Amino acid sequence: MSEITPELVRHLAGLARIEVTDAEVAQFASQLALIVDSVATVKAAVNDDIKATSHPIPMANVFREDVVRPSLTQAEALSGAAESESGRFKVSAILDAD
Amino acid sequence: MAKDQLMDYQKALETYEVVIGLEVHVELNTNTKMFCGCANVFGDEPNTNVCPNCLGFPGAMPAVNGKAIENSIKIGLALDCEIAATGRFARKNYFYPDLAKNFQTSQYDEPIAFEGKIDIEVPSGKVFTVEIERAHMEEDAGKLTHVGGSTGRIQGAEFSLVDFNRAGVPLVEIVTKPIYGAGDEAPELAAAYVRSIREIVKNLGVSDARMERGNVRCDANVSIRPKGQEKLGTRTETKNVNSLRSIERAVKYEIQRQAQLLSQGTAIIQETRHWHEDRGATSSGRPKSDADDYRYFPEPDLVPVQPSKEWIEQLRATLPEKPAIRRKRLQELWGFSDLEFRDVVNSDLLDEIDDTVKAGAKPQAARKWWTGEVARIANSEDKDITELAITPSQVAQIAELVESGKLTDRLAREVLTGVLAGEGDPAEIVAKRGLEVVSDDGALLEAIDKVLAEQPEVLEKIREGKVQAAGAVIGAVMKAMAGSADAARVRELVIQRATEK
Structure with missing residues (x-):
């Protein structure tokens, strides 16, 4: 069983700016652990002969025409924002100008 | 903010060897975004x-x-790169509000193009071959505006x-391999490299390539090591260097700053600098470490890109000539001296002059206007020449008006001012401001006769064969015509008139 601690879930939720209750933290911790364990199971079955697969169906070169399609309006785009100002999303300042 | 101590540049280069690496981001000018x-x-x-x-x-x-x-x-091919037979997109995970997805869709271990090279000529005329490590596709991030605080x-x-x-x-994103051996020309090489990339993507027509709009952006990696030492020094990556001049200055600054620190026995910190x-x-x-963990993994929502050989060859056939070859051709075509041509290249006016010549101007006239009056105005307004509101076609029209004798140089400069002020095309401004040269000999003769009558002693001298005396008359006539006369024609007429009488 992987070590997905409640602290780790809270940290991730904080980074993603998602509010979580204690009940949710417990629920997500066990769900995330299950996912990580499943990956570990798959990993154990893989040897050097098996190529990494990112897509289950062997297909390539699926392209879109370079033609503009309607976008959302500014009001629609901002309708789900916690805060907005001058047509932009308003977010907390993060000290890292990268 | 504490000011960095800088070592004298020449002294720094006597002790240390400079290694640079450049990452250039090119925004493509497609109609739509990368993934929507x-x-x-x-x-x-x-x-x-x-x-x-x-x-x-x-x-x-x-x-x-x-x-x-x-x-x-196309960019990969223009940089002499191999094109990957199969490539994938990958998610680069990070939490920062400039991308709402919390990851950037990029390419990781399978870039579309790799292992290329490009010849770069620096202002001294020396040519360096810069090796390209890779060119990969990704998406740009949103634009953040920081509010509050004192400085913005x-x-x-x-x-x-x-x-x-x-x-x-x-x-x-085009990434070079480490570039060695540029010595004191490393800053110029960095700028010349970015200039070439900009020229390539512009001529390919794949980017608007306007640095002031962020279409082409450069991050400069700089490290130094004591001469003779094999191990590379610790590098810094300077971001936000968005003009050719800044690239040159930033690289030079980092060399001097790092040299000062090392000479004091202070270690260089591997970090991002602004x-x-x-x-x-x-x-x-x-601080930045090579182990920054972006948890890259293949993008599960996109299938691989596998360009066929036929497609690649078809695209290769559409490539315009390489910058170095184009330069050689243009210099021969225009008949510029090495000095004249280098001046044009280093002033970033190659495309402008090419377009002006294509619009009908003589090469030397096009060169004269762009590197002279237009550059002077851009400089005095502290602007990039491409920011000025004048097109190659308008410069060609001005040059043509001068060539055909309809404008004097002085009048042409006035027309240029009018174009820059948004008054319209040169011909309209000439008409509106009444600037055309008086080519009506009648009007000129009238003015000449008047001046000669006022200065009989000069008239006498000209008659005696002292042609240089005509200067005073020409000056007075030009003044009477408010400068809107062709001085050479006035001179002819003055002498003709004086000897007739």
Whole structure:
């Protein structure tokens, strides 16, 4: 069983700016652990002969025409924002100008 | 902010060897974004070219812009790169509000192009071959505006405002291998390299290539090591260097700063640094390690890109000539001396002059106008020449008006001022401002006769064969015509008139 601690879930939720209750933290911790364990199971079955697969169906070169399609309006785009100002999303300042 | 101590540049180069590496981001000028059909336009109202995809809404599915793939392959080919037979997109995970998805769709271990090279000529005329490590496709991030604090910079900002119009715009990131041996020309080489990349993508037609709009952006890696030492020094990566002049200055600054630190026995910190154009200095950003963990993994929502050999060859056949070859051809075609031509290249006026010549101007006239009066005005207004509101076709029209004797140089400069002020095309300005040279000999003769009558002693001298005496008369006539006369024609007429009488 992987070590997905409640602290780790809270940290991730904080980074993603998602509010979580204690009940949710417990629920997500066990769900995330299950996912990580499943990956570990798959990993154990893989040897050097098996190529990494990112897509289950062997297909390539699926392209879109370079033609503009309607976008959302500014009001629609901002309708789900916690805060907005001058047509932009308003977010907390993060000290890292990268 | 504490001021960095800098070692004298020449002294730094006596002791240390410089190694640079350049990462150039090129924004493609496709109609739409990389993974959605939102318009790729600069300067629109904020958050009006956005959709569930580029806003990172759950469930939105990306769809690759085929034109962006084509343009990326062209860039790779123009840089003499191999094109990957199969390539994938990868998610680069990070938490920062400039991308709403919390990851950037990029390429990791399978870039579309790799192992290229390009010859770069520096102002001294020396040519360096810069090796390209890779060119990969990715998407641009949104634009953050930091509000509050004293400087508008992120330090001390109270909050940030995000515009996602740019999020998802196709980018190609071109990464060089470490560049050795440029010595004291490393700063010029860095700038000349970016100039060449800009020229290539512009001539390919795949990017608007306007640095002031961020279409071409450069991060400069600089490290130094004591001469003779094999181990590379610790490098810094300077971001936000967005003009050719800044690139040159930033690289030079880092060399001097690092040399001073090493000579004092202080270790260089591997970090991101920011370039500040206003004070001509870099400042410390965040520490950066090679092990920055972006948890890259193959993008599960997109299938691999596998350009066929036929497609690649078809695109190769459409490539314009390489910058070095184009330069050689143009110099021969125009008959410029090495000095004249280098001046044009280093002033970034090659395309302008090429277009002006194509619009009908004589090469030397085109060169004279762009490197002379237009450059002078740009300089005095502290602007990039491309920011001035004048087109090559308008310069060609002015040159043509001078060539045909309809304008004197002085009048032409006035027309130029009018064009820059947005008064219209040269011909309109000539008409509106009444600037055309008086080519009506009648009007000139009238003025000449008047002046000769006022200065009988001069008339006498000319008759005696002292032709240089005519200067005074010509000057007076030009003044009477308010400068709108062709001095050579006036001279002819003065002498003709004086000897007739």
